[in-house]
Amino acid sequence: xxxxxxxxxxxxxxxxxxxxxxxxxxxxxxxxxxxxxxxxxxxxxxxxxxxxxxxxxxxxxxxxxxxxxxxxxxxxxxxxxxxxxxxxxxxxxxxxxxxxxxxxxxxxxxxxxxxxxxxxxxxxxxxxxxxxxxxxx
Amino acid sequence: xxxxxxxxxxxxxxxxxxxxxxxxxxxxxxxxxxxxxxxxxxxxxxxxxxxxxxxxxxxxxxxxxxxxxxxxxxxxxxxxxxxxxxxxxxxxxxxxxxxxxxxxxxxxxxxxxxxxxxxxxxxxxxxxxxxxxxxxxxxxxxxxxxxxxxxxxxxxxxxxxxxxxxxxxxxxxxxxxxxxxxxxxxxxxxxxxxxxxxxxxxxxxxxxxxxxxxxxxxxxxxxxxxxxxxxxxxxxxxxxxxxxxxxxxxxxxxxxxxxxxxxxxxxxxxxxxxxxxxxxxxxxxxxxxxxxxxxxxxxxxxxxxxxxxxxxxxxxxxxxxxxxxxxxxxxxxxxxxxxxxxxxxxxxxxxxxxxxxxxxxxxxxxxxxxxxxxxxxxxxxxxxxxxxx
Numbered sequence: 001x002x003x004x005x006x007x008x009x010x011x012x013x014x015x016x017x018x019x020x021x022x023x024x025x026x027x028x029x030x031x032x033x034x035x036x037x038x039x040x041x042x043x044x045x046x047x048x049x050x051x052x053x054x055x056x057x058x059x060x061x062x063x064x065x066x067x068x069x070x071x072x073x074x075x076x077x078x079x080x081x082x083x084x085x086x087x088x089x090x091x092x093x094x095x096x097x098x099x100x101x102x103x104x105x106x107x108x109x110x111x112x113x114x115x116x117x118x119x120x121x122x123x124x125x126x127x128x129x130x131x132x133x134x135x136x137x
Numbered sequence: 138x139x140x141x142x143x144x145x146x147x148x149x150x151x152x153x154x155x156x157x158x159x160x161x162x163x164x165x166x167x168x169x170x171x172x173x174x175x176x177x178x179x180x181x182x183x184x185x186x187x188x189x190x191x192x193x194x195x196x197x198x199x200x201x202x203x204x205x206x207x208x209x210x211x212x213x214x215x216x217x218x219x220x221x222x223x224x225x226x227x228x229x230x231x232x233x234x235x236x237x238x239x240x241x242x243x244x245x246x247x248x249x250x251x252x253x254x255x256x257x258x259x260x261x262x263x264x265x266x267x268x269x270x271x272x273x274x275x276x277x278x279x280x281x282x283x284x285x286x287x288x289x290x291x292x293x294x295x296x297x298x299x300x301x302x303x304x305x306x307x308x309x310x311x312x313x314x315x316x317x318x319x320x321x322x323x324x325x326x327x328x329x330x331x332x333x334x335x336x337x338x339x340x341x342x343x344x345x346x347x348x349x350x351x352x353x354x355x356x357x358x359x360x361x362x363x364x365x366x367x368x369x370x371x372x373x374x375x376x377x378x379x380x381x382x383x384x385x386x387x388x389x390x391x392x393x394x395x396x397x398x399x400x401x402x403x404x405x406x407x408x409x410x411x412x413x414x415x416x417x418x419x420x421x422x423x424x425x426x427x428x429x430x431x432x433x434x435x436x437x438x439x440x441x442x443x444x445x446x447x448x449x450x451x452x453x454x455x456x457x458x459x460x461x462x463x464x465x466x467x468x469x470x471x472x473x474x475x476x477x478x479x480x481x482x483x484x485x486x487x488x489x490x491x492x493x494x495x496x497x498x499x500x501x502x503x504x505x506x507x508x509x510x511x512x513x514x515x516x517x518x519x520x521x522x523x524x525x526x
Contacts, residue, residue: 025508026494097497098338098389101252102138103297112248112285112292119494122505 001134004086005038005048009131010062013052016130017059023127024057027120031055032113035073037080043136044083051075054124077109087135090128096121141342141387142297143277144266148306148376153267155305156184161263164192164221165214167234169199172226172269175313181225181267193217195237198230201284201291201405207236207247214241214262224266224301225310227322228273228408231266232281235299238264247283250294258298266301269310271361271374272322272409274329274382276304284402290492291398300386306379308372316362319374320466323358324413326350326378327459328393331416333385335423335433336501340388347384352441353377355462362466392419392506395496396514399489404477413468414475418517420456421524424449427504471521482519489515 002009017023031054038048051063051073065072081089085104088094097118099105107114114121147155164185166178173196185192195210214222214237222241224234236247242261243254258264266276279300285292314322330350333343354377360370390412396419397412406414423430428448435451438444444454460470469475472482482489490511493499499506506514510526517524 095337095500097500102140103253104138106253107251108253109251110248111251111253112294115293115497116290116495118497118500122500 001132004083004133004135005050005064007062007064009133010050010052010064012131013128014059014062016127017054017124020123020127023120023123026123027054027057027117030057030117030120032077032109033073033075035070035075035078036086037078038086039080039082041082042084077107077114079105079107081105083135083137087137089125090133092125092129096125139338139340140297141340142279142300143383144301144304146277146304146306146379149372150308152305152307153180153184153309155303156181156265157187159188159190159221159303161188161190161220163217163219164190164223165210165217165219165237166192166194166223166225167198167210167237168194168196168225168230170196172196172230177269177310178225180309181223190221193219198226198233200229200407201401202229202233203284203286204247205286207233207240207283210237211240220262222262222264224264225269227268227270228275228282231268231273231275232283234266235264235275235279235281235301236283236294238262239296239299247294248292250281250296252296254296256296256298259302263302264299265303265305267305267307267310268375268378270314270318270322271311271371271378272325274326274378274386276301276306277379277382278386280386282398289402291402293497304379306375308368308375311371311375312365312368314365316365317467319362319365320358320468321407321409321413322378323354323361323374323409323466324416324463324468325409326374326381327354327358327462328397328409328412328416329385329390330354330377330381331420331437331459332391332393332498333381333388334437335430335503336385336389336391337503338389338501343384343388346380348437348440350377350381350384351437353380355441355443355458358462359465389501390498391502392422392499392514395493395498396489396511396518398496399492400472402492403485403488406475406477410468413463414470414472415514415518417456417459417463418514418524420452420459422506422510422514422526423502423504424452424456425524425526427502429503472519473521479519486512486515
């Protein structure tokens with residue numbers, strides 16, 4: 001069991017992505033890195049930054065940084081939400097695109113590019129479901 | 138959390154008069170040359186004059202408007218500084234007007250638009266949409282479809298701030314629609330309403346307008362197609378299209394749209410004709426593997442007095458009714474009935490599938506197809522064979 005937002009979780013997620021043929025097929029032309037930000041609230045006192053670099057169907061790198069070190073990366077996309085929203089997405093209670101559209105999941109970056117990769121987004125969520133996750137709630 | 142938004146709607150005879158009650162200084166009308174030629178902009182201009190609002194017309198919107206066209210209209214808006222943007226036309230003009238508002242007021246490019254961002258657009262300008270076709274429902278939604286000409290792909294964009302402030306449904310605006318466009322756009326309305334009613338993003342708020350819109354389309358589309366002077370049928374189709382927009386715009390469309398967008402991007406088939414063509418095939422696919430969709434189709438069939446009985450027979454009769462209506466309003470029932478050659482279609486198959494797989498509409502259904510199933514659906518739709526899988 002890995003704590004969502006920890007480097008252990010990010011590493012397990014990277015392994016799940018790199019083992020997924022479905023994600024590889026769906027994201028074969030995808031080039032773009034992300035910050036997945038966990039917003040403060042409840043048990044989360046400080047924002048958490050997970051850096052995920054996705055490239056041509058693979059995850060090239062993951063990292064976890066803090067508010068003090070967040071300038072280490074300048075990702076193309078930033079997705080931020082409360083831990084409860086991340087959990088709803090991860091547990092497929094809400095579709096990630098629907099979560100973006102209803103502003104539960106806040107996206108910074110080229111929306112058009114994301115909307116052309118909905119299958120990859122869906123497969124990414126399938127990869128999340130492969131990671132046994134504990135949520136800091 | 139889900140949202141439900143609708144514009145303030147003025148509808149009925151002479152509803153353009155609502156324009157002479159608005160407050161402002163300048164309006165930019167976004168439209169196409171044909172609408173200007175038909176004299177419809179004159180009707181709008183007369184009302185704006187009464188409200189002491191100056192206006193300027195941008196009439197360069199093309200079918201399947203491009204990002205470049207939006208950049209042109211935005212440049213004009215930045216120079217003219219309107220406090221109202223008025224989209225007049227079909228989906229192309231209205232979607233261009235929505236994009237123009239965002240790019241002008243937020244000073245961004247169309248692809249930078251995100252539903253996550255807050256732009257405070259109303260501090261700069263407000264938006265009115267006035268449809269001249271009865272299908273797109275764009276006047277009732279925040280959704281925008283532009284064409285990325287470089288990649289021959291339709292791009293779905295939008296922000297909750299692109300929901301028009303005001304929609305005006307004046308029957309005078311649709312009376313001159315030729316039969317072919319009446320048929321094409323009417324099938325778009327039907328597709329929005331049926332797909333919105335079964336989409337996974339639907340809600341109790343979208344069910345009512347969707348269901349009523351379907352019934353009204355079945356009762357009035359053929360009448361409006363056969364006799365364009367039938368004012369009642371025209372009026373009812375105009376209202377149905379807007380209600381269908383309210384339904385799918387607050388929920389989502391489905392596979393008819395994701396497959397229709399794919400062929401629209403690659404072969405430039407008119408939007409309504411394309412989504413209407415694929416609709417029955419995609420409904421068959423849903424019936425074959427989704428109890429939920431089958432039950433929802435059956436509710437529609439019963440509500441519209443198309444059939445009574447068990448879910449499967451009702452759902453299949455609804456699909457047959459969709460095909461009958463399409464046939465009766467001059468629609469091709471298979472891709473082979475269009476001018477698209479089989480070789481070209483099959484050669485384009487990877488692109489068609491790739492586009493359809495990556496549409497948000499493809500994942501907002503109760504049975505999500507994979508690439509292989511989408512390809513089979515595209516083949517069935519070409520040959521006019523039922524989807525039996």
